[in-house]
Amino acid sequence: MGGDAFAAFAITALRLAAHLTAAGDRLAKPAGQTSARWQVLATARRGDMSVAQIARTLGLARQGVQRLTDVLAGEGLIAYAENPQHQRAKLVRLTGEGAERLGVIEMAQAGWADGLGAAFASAELDAARAVMARVMGMLEEAEVSSG
Template sequence: MEGNAFSAFAITALRLAGHLTAAGDQLAKPAGQTSARWQVLAAARRGDMSVAQIARALGLARQGVQRLADVLAAEKLIAYADNPQHQRAKLVRLTAEGAARLGVIEVAQAGWADGLGSAFTTAELDAARAVMARVMAMLESDGAAGD
Protein backbone atom coordinates (compact mmCIF):
# COMPACT_ATOMS: atom_id res chain seq x y z
CA MET A 1 0.00 0.00 0.00
CA GLU A 2 2.76 2.50 0.90
CA GLY A 3 4.53 1.55 -2.32
CA ASN A 4 1.52 2.67 -4.35
CA ALA A 5 1.29 5.93 -2.41
CA PHE A 6 5.01 6.54 -2.89
CA SER A 7 4.75 5.81 -6.62
CA ALA A 8 1.92 8.36 -6.93
CA PHE A 9 4.04 10.86 -4.96
CA ALA A 10 7.04 10.25 -7.25
CA ILE A 11 4.98 10.66 -10.43
CA THR A 12 3.50 13.90 -9.08
CA ALA A 13 6.98 15.16 -8.13
CA LEU A 14 8.29 14.41 -11.62
CA ARG A 15 5.35 16.20 -13.22
CA LEU A 16 5.89 19.15 -10.86
CA ALA A 17 9.60 19.25 -11.79
CA GLY A 18 8.63 19.54 -15.45
CA HIS A 19 6.21 22.37 -14.72
CA LEU A 20 8.77 24.18 -12.55
CA THR A 21 11.42 23.89 -15.26
CA ALA A 22 9.01 25.27 -17.87
CA ALA A 23 8.03 28.12 -15.53
CA GLY A 24 11.71 28.79 -14.81
CA ASP A 25 12.45 28.95 -18.50
CA GLN A 26 9.68 31.53 -18.93
CA LEU A 27 10.95 33.57 -15.95
CA ALA A 28 14.53 33.47 -17.26
CA LYS A 29 13.67 34.18 -20.90
CA PRO A 30 13.50 38.01 -20.63
CA ALA A 31 17.11 37.91 -19.36
CA GLY A 32 18.12 35.68 -22.29
CA GLN A 33 18.55 32.65 -20.05
CA THR A 34 17.07 29.21 -19.30
CA SER A 35 16.36 27.45 -16.01
CA ALA A 36 19.62 25.52 -16.28
CA ARG A 37 21.68 28.63 -16.99
CA TRP A 38 19.87 30.45 -14.17
CA GLN A 39 20.89 27.73 -11.70
CA VAL A 40 24.55 28.03 -12.70
CA LEU A 41 24.43 31.83 -12.49
CA ALA A 42 22.91 31.63 -9.01
CA ALA A 43 25.59 29.17 -7.89
CA ALA A 44 28.31 31.36 -9.39
CA ARG A 45 27.18 34.23 -7.18
CA ARG A 46 28.81 32.42 -4.22
CA GLY A 47 32.17 32.70 -5.99
CA ASP A 48 33.77 29.88 -4.04
CA MET A 49 32.61 26.84 -6.02
CA SER A 50 34.16 24.90 -8.89
CA VAL A 51 32.10 23.44 -11.72
CA ALA A 52 32.22 20.02 -10.02
CA GLN A 53 30.98 21.52 -6.74
CA ILE A 54 28.17 23.35 -8.52
CA ALA A 55 27.16 20.14 -10.29
CA ARG A 56 27.05 18.23 -6.99
CA ALA A 57 25.04 20.99 -5.30
CA LEU A 58 22.51 21.01 -8.15
CA GLY A 59 22.40 17.23 -8.55
CA LEU A 60 23.54 17.50 -12.17
CA ALA A 61 26.25 15.87 -14.26
CA ARG A 62 29.57 17.73 -14.12
CA GLN A 63 29.93 17.61 -17.91
CA GLY A 64 26.59 19.32 -18.44
CA VAL A 65 27.39 22.05 -15.94
CA GLN A 66 30.81 22.50 -17.56
CA ARG A 67 29.17 23.05 -20.96
CA LEU A 68 26.78 25.62 -19.48
CA ALA A 69 29.58 27.35 -17.60
CA ASP A 70 31.72 27.55 -20.73
CA VAL A 71 28.84 29.18 -22.64
CA LEU A 72 28.17 31.59 -19.78
CA ALA A 73 31.89 32.45 -19.66
CA ALA A 74 31.96 33.06 -23.42
CA GLU A 75 29.03 35.44 -22.95
CA LYS A 76 30.93 37.13 -20.09
CA LEU A 77 28.21 36.32 -17.53
CA ILE A 78 30.64 34.31 -15.41
CA ALA A 79 34.42 34.21 -15.18
CA TYR A 80 36.81 31.51 -14.06
CA ALA A 81 39.19 32.36 -11.23
CA ASP A 82 42.16 30.57 -9.70
CA ASN A 83 41.28 28.14 -6.95
CA PRO A 84 43.72 28.12 -4.03
CA GLN A 85 42.47 24.64 -3.09
CA HIS A 86 42.91 23.02 -6.51
CA GLN A 87 45.19 24.10 -9.34
CA ARG A 88 43.07 22.76 -12.22
CA ALA A 89 39.52 23.19 -10.85
CA LYS A 90 38.86 26.90 -11.37
CA LEU A 91 36.30 28.76 -9.28
CA VAL A 92 33.20 30.07 -11.04
CA ARG A 93 32.45 33.75 -10.37
CA LEU A 94 29.54 35.90 -11.43
CA THR A 95 30.45 38.98 -13.49
CA ALA A 96 28.66 42.32 -13.20
CA GLU A 97 26.64 41.52 -16.34
CA GLY A 98 25.82 38.07 -14.97
CA ALA A 99 24.64 39.66 -11.71
CA ALA A 100 22.45 42.09 -13.65
CA ARG A 101 20.82 39.26 -15.62
CA LEU A 102 20.36 37.21 -12.46
CA GLY A 103 18.73 40.20 -10.79
CA VAL A 104 16.17 40.51 -13.58
CA ILE A 105 15.27 36.84 -13.19
CA GLU A 106 15.07 36.98 -9.40
CA VAL A 107 12.72 39.97 -9.41
CA ALA A 108 10.37 38.09 -11.75
CA GLN A 109 10.72 34.90 -9.71
CA ALA A 110 9.88 36.66 -6.44
CA GLY A 111 6.57 37.95 -7.81
CA TRP A 112 5.76 34.55 -9.31
CA ALA A 113 6.57 32.75 -6.04
CA ASP A 114 4.50 35.23 -4.01
CA GLY A 115 1.52 34.61 -6.27
CA LEU A 116 1.70 30.84 -6.08
CA GLY A 117 2.76 30.77 -2.45
CA SER A 118 -0.28 32.74 -1.35
CA ALA A 119 -2.45 29.70 -2.14
CA PHE A 120 -0.78 27.70 0.67
CA THR A 121 0.07 28.14 4.31
CA THR A 122 3.70 28.23 5.35
CA ALA A 123 3.08 25.03 7.34
CA GLU A 124 1.79 23.23 4.24
CA LEU A 125 4.80 24.24 2.18
CA ASP A 126 7.23 23.41 4.99
CA ALA A 127 5.67 19.94 5.40
CA ALA A 128 5.85 19.24 1.66
CA ARG A 129 9.46 20.42 1.52
CA ALA A 130 10.35 18.25 4.53
CA VAL A 131 8.94 15.13 2.85
CA MET A 132 10.83 15.89 -0.36
CA ALA A 133 14.05 16.49 1.60
CA ARG A 134 13.67 13.13 3.37
CA VAL A 135 13.11 11.33 0.07
CA MET A 136 16.16 13.03 -1.47
CA ALA A 137 18.30 12.07 1.53
CA MET A 138 17.15 8.45 1.25
CA LEU A 139 17.91 8.36 -2.47
CA GLU A 140 21.32 9.94 -1.93
CA SER A 141 22.29 7.34 0.66
CA ASP A 142 24.05 4.18 -0.49
CA GLY A 143 21.89 1.59 -2.21
CA ALA A 144 18.55 3.39 -1.78
CA ALA A 145 18.08 3.85 -5.52
CA GLY A 146 17.78 0.13 -6.08
CA ASP A 147 21.23 -0.31 -7.65
Protein backbone atom coordinates in the same frame (compact mmCIF):
# COMPACT_ATOMS: atom_id res chain seq x y z
CA MET B 1 0.71 -0.31 0.08
CA GLY B 2 3.43 2.22 0.84
CA GLY B 3 5.00 1.47 -2.53
CA ASP B 4 1.89 2.57 -4.39
CA ALA B 5 1.66 5.79 -2.42
CA PHE B 6 5.35 6.48 -2.97
CA ALA B 7 5.06 5.75 -6.71
CA ALA B 8 2.18 8.25 -6.95
CA PHE B 9 4.27 10.78 -4.99
CA ALA B 10 7.26 10.25 -7.31
CA ILE B 11 5.16 10.66 -10.45
CA THR B 12 3.64 13.85 -9.06
CA ALA B 13 7.11 15.16 -8.13
CA LEU B 14 8.41 14.46 -11.64
CA ARG B 15 5.45 16.22 -13.21
CA LEU B 16 5.94 19.15 -10.82
CA ALA B 17 9.63 19.30 -11.76
CA ALA B 18 8.69 19.57 -15.43
CA HIS B 19 6.23 22.39 -14.71
CA LEU B 20 8.77 24.21 -12.54
CA THR B 21 11.42 23.94 -15.25
CA ALA B 22 9.01 25.32 -17.84
CA ALA B 23 8.02 28.17 -15.51
CA GLY B 24 11.71 28.83 -14.80
CA ASP B 25 12.43 28.99 -18.52
CA ARG B 26 9.62 31.56 -18.93
CA LEU B 27 10.92 33.63 -15.99
CA ALA B 28 14.52 33.50 -17.24
CA LYS B 29 13.75 34.21 -20.91
CA PRO B 30 13.57 38.03 -20.62
CA ALA B 31 17.15 37.93 -19.30
CA GLY B 32 18.21 35.71 -22.22
CA GLN B 33 18.59 32.66 -19.98
CA THR B 34 17.06 29.25 -19.26
CA SER B 35 16.27 27.49 -15.99
CA ALA B 36 19.54 25.55 -16.20
CA ARG B 37 21.61 28.68 -16.79
CA TRP B 38 19.72 30.46 -14.00
CA GLN B 39 20.60 27.69 -11.56
CA VAL B 40 24.28 27.89 -12.45
CA LEU B 41 24.32 31.70 -12.21
CA ALA B 42 22.61 31.61 -8.81
CA THR B 43 25.05 28.99 -7.53
CA ALA B 44 28.04 30.88 -8.94
CA ARG B 45 26.96 33.92 -6.93
CA ARG B 46 27.92 32.00 -3.77
CA GLY B 47 31.52 32.27 -4.96
CA ASP B 48 34.58 30.10 -4.75
CA MET B 49 33.02 26.94 -6.13
CA SER B 50 34.44 24.73 -8.87
CA VAL B 51 32.30 23.30 -11.66
CA ALA B 52 32.27 19.95 -9.86
CA GLN B 53 31.08 21.60 -6.64
CA ILE B 54 28.34 23.47 -8.49
CA ALA B 55 27.26 20.22 -10.15
CA ARG B 56 27.09 18.43 -6.78
CA THR B 57 25.12 21.31 -5.24
CA LEU B 58 22.59 21.22 -8.09
CA GLY B 59 22.50 17.43 -8.37
CA LEU B 60 23.60 17.59 -12.00
CA ALA B 61 26.30 15.90 -14.05
CA ARG B 62 29.63 17.74 -13.99
CA GLN B 63 29.94 17.55 -17.78
CA GLY B 64 26.59 19.29 -18.28
CA VAL B 65 27.50 22.03 -15.83
CA GLN B 66 30.88 22.43 -17.54
CA ARG B 67 29.13 23.00 -20.87
CA LEU B 68 26.85 25.60 -19.28
CA THR B 69 29.68 27.42 -17.52
CA ASP B 70 31.71 27.53 -20.72
CA VAL B 71 28.77 29.14 -22.55
CA LEU B 72 28.12 31.56 -19.67
CA ALA B 73 31.82 32.46 -19.58
CA GLY B 74 31.77 33.06 -23.34
CA GLU B 75 28.88 35.47 -22.83
CA GLY B 76 30.71 37.27 -20.01
CA LEU B 77 28.22 36.25 -17.31
CA ILE B 78 30.70 34.22 -15.28
CA ALA B 79 34.48 34.15 -15.14
CA TYR B 80 36.93 31.44 -14.20
CA ALA B 81 39.45 32.20 -11.46
CA GLU B 82 42.51 30.40 -10.15
CA ASN B 83 41.77 27.85 -7.43
CA PRO B 84 44.40 27.76 -4.69
CA GLN B 85 43.10 24.32 -3.66
CA HIS B 86 43.35 22.71 -7.11
CA GLN B 87 45.49 23.69 -10.07
CA ARG B 88 43.13 22.46 -12.82
CA ALA B 89 39.68 22.96 -11.22
CA LYS B 90 39.07 26.67 -11.71
CA LEU B 91 36.64 28.59 -9.52
CA VAL B 92 33.47 29.97 -11.08
CA ARG B 93 32.62 33.59 -10.29
CA LEU B 94 29.64 35.68 -11.28
CA THR B 95 30.50 38.82 -13.25
CA GLY B 96 28.73 42.17 -12.95
CA GLU B 97 26.74 41.43 -16.11
CA GLY B 98 25.85 37.99 -14.74
CA ALA B 99 24.64 39.57 -11.49
CA GLU B 100 22.48 42.02 -13.46
CA ARG B 101 20.86 39.23 -15.48
CA LEU B 102 20.34 37.19 -12.32
CA GLY B 103 18.69 40.20 -10.67
CA VAL B 104 16.20 40.52 -13.53
CA ILE B 105 15.27 36.86 -13.18
CA GLU B 106 15.01 36.99 -9.41
CA MET B 107 12.69 40.00 -9.50
CA ALA B 108 10.34 38.13 -11.83
CA GLN B 109 10.63 34.99 -9.72
CA ALA B 110 9.73 36.82 -6.51
CA GLY B 111 6.41 38.04 -7.91
CA TRP B 112 5.66 34.63 -9.38
CA ALA B 113 6.45 32.85 -6.09
CA ASP B 114 4.42 35.34 -4.06
CA GLY B 115 1.41 34.73 -6.30
CA LEU B 116 1.59 30.95 -6.04
CA GLY B 117 2.61 30.95 -2.39
CA ALA B 118 -0.47 32.94 -1.42
CA ALA B 119 -2.62 29.89 -2.22
CA PHE B 120 -0.99 27.86 0.58
CA ALA B 121 -0.42 28.13 4.30
CA SER B 122 3.27 28.31 5.19
CA ALA B 123 2.87 25.13 7.25
CA GLU B 124 1.62 23.24 4.17
CA LEU B 125 4.62 24.23 2.12
CA ASP B 126 7.02 23.55 5.01
CA ALA B 127 5.55 20.03 5.42
CA ALA B 128 5.78 19.31 1.70
CA ARG B 129 9.38 20.57 1.60
CA ALA B 130 10.27 18.42 4.62
CA VAL B 131 8.92 15.28 2.92
CA MET B 132 10.78 16.10 -0.28
CA ALA B 133 14.02 16.75 1.64
CA ARG B 134 13.65 13.44 3.46
CA VAL B 135 13.12 11.55 0.20
CA MET B 136 16.13 13.30 -1.39
CA GLY B 137 18.25 12.38 1.60
CA MET B 138 17.21 8.75 1.36
CA LEU B 139 17.94 8.66 -2.37
CA GLU B 140 21.34 10.34 -1.92
CA GLU B 141 22.21 7.86 0.83
CA ALA B 142 21.20 4.97 -1.45
CA GLU B 143 23.40 6.36 -4.26
CA VAL B 144 26.38 6.60 -1.93
CA SER B 145 25.93 3.11 -0.54
CA SER B 146 25.48 1.57 -4.00
CA GLY B 147 28.78 2.93 -5.22
